[in-house]
Amino acid sequence: MAACLALMAVQAGAQSNVPDGRRQRELVHMVRQDCGSCHGLTLQGGLGPALTPAALRERPREGLVASISGGRPGTPMPPFRGIVSEGEAVWIVERLIEGFPSDPGAAGQ
């Protein structure tokens, strides 16, 4: 059931909730820099696992989206619901799977 809901979210996100350019830049910066404090700036892993395309190859997308939104109980991975929307989580997962963009730097004030 949870997987089914997540899948629906994946489909919905793919169609309608694609973040705009400025938000994409914020998300890339956040993933590289702040997720990077556990997963590494290069996303090769640290306290948290690697998030490279090779590391994620066998992982179902909806599970990855659910991990971002809801966290992974029993591990240090916190839920990002409230910080990134479901659609944004889908967008992040898609970028991770294809090879995450480099950080353009923090957006202007």
Place this chain on the structure above:
Amino acid sequence: MFRRLMTLVQVTLPALLVAACSTAPAPSVRGTGDLGVIIERASGQIQVVETSGRSRVAQVSGLGDLSHASVVFSRDGRYAYVFGRDGGLTKVDLLTATIARRVMQAGNSIGGAISQDGRLVVAQNYEPGGIKAFDAETLELVADVPASYGTEGKASKVVGLADLPGNRFAYALFDANEIRVTDLSDPRHPKTERYPAGKQPYDALVTPDGRYFIAGLFGEDGLSMLDLWRPEQGVRTILPGYGRGEQALPVYKMPHLRGWAVAGGRAYLPAIGRHEVLVVDLATWQEVARIPVKSQPVFVMARPDGREVWVNFAFPDNGWMQVIDTMTNRSIDTFQPGRAILHLEFTPRGEAVWVSARDDDKVLIYDTRSRQKLAELPAASPSGIFFTSRAFRTGF
């Protein structure tokens, strides 16, 4: 006018003669006690800085992936050993601003320590999990101590590495719920003692006297403490149940622990999953106070005189800083120095604090009494700031 000119000639002529006789540039003699290093995490560079004039002295590049980089210093304060996330270990000469040595020592590293006698630099690694000791002079590998556990020979991520008197090192195993102490007094024959500890230690500290090793735990409410003067007593849980069974708040960045948490016989410790700083008495190990703070604390650092404790916070509240008065154990100031405040470092005697604002590409320098900003230095995506005064402190 003429007299002034003559004076100038008298002063400059000998200097010119000396310069003319030497093929090398005139050596500039300086001490290193006011030097330090700023990590520029995204570009694999460090800045060498000095705290007397609050300026940048030099920049050194080619240090690899410096996300989560940390630094220890040689006992003469000349060399900085920089531990990169990618397993690079670089020995930087602060005086010439050059790389003296560099080795790739692991796949994924988290930091290191230097031995009491200054001869060994030890790295703590995530992948492959364990510690490695290097000759501080040459960076030649002298000991490799895997953090293996269980029956299948798995290697745990190592956290909280701290130097102890006697060229021993204490550290915690995130995956194995253990504290280990490795004696490297004979580095070719390391001896390791194992102590069962609490769940998922994420970092640790040793008190400035080298006696107590305290590991913060992610997996349970409480901390694990080992008395290194009486290790046969094993690990004791301190501040048990500080979360009072309440739902933990999300932790978007793991706190960091080091000996800076100790002030006035008390340790000021970040709670995990609670927006509190916990205060424990180091004589009785009883909770003295819990101080509500703005968000999830990351660095809880006592000013060198111990009168104040400065706190920064995890994403998404990482633009904030709070100051706690240790006489009243209350927050006395809350302010926003900039965007993404990743680290702070006090000058050796604590009159100023240097603060890195990653997303503003600046390091901000504050007077610690007035909390007025004294200066700003440009820095590309700055994270850790490390001053050479660490060379003389156990646990740094």
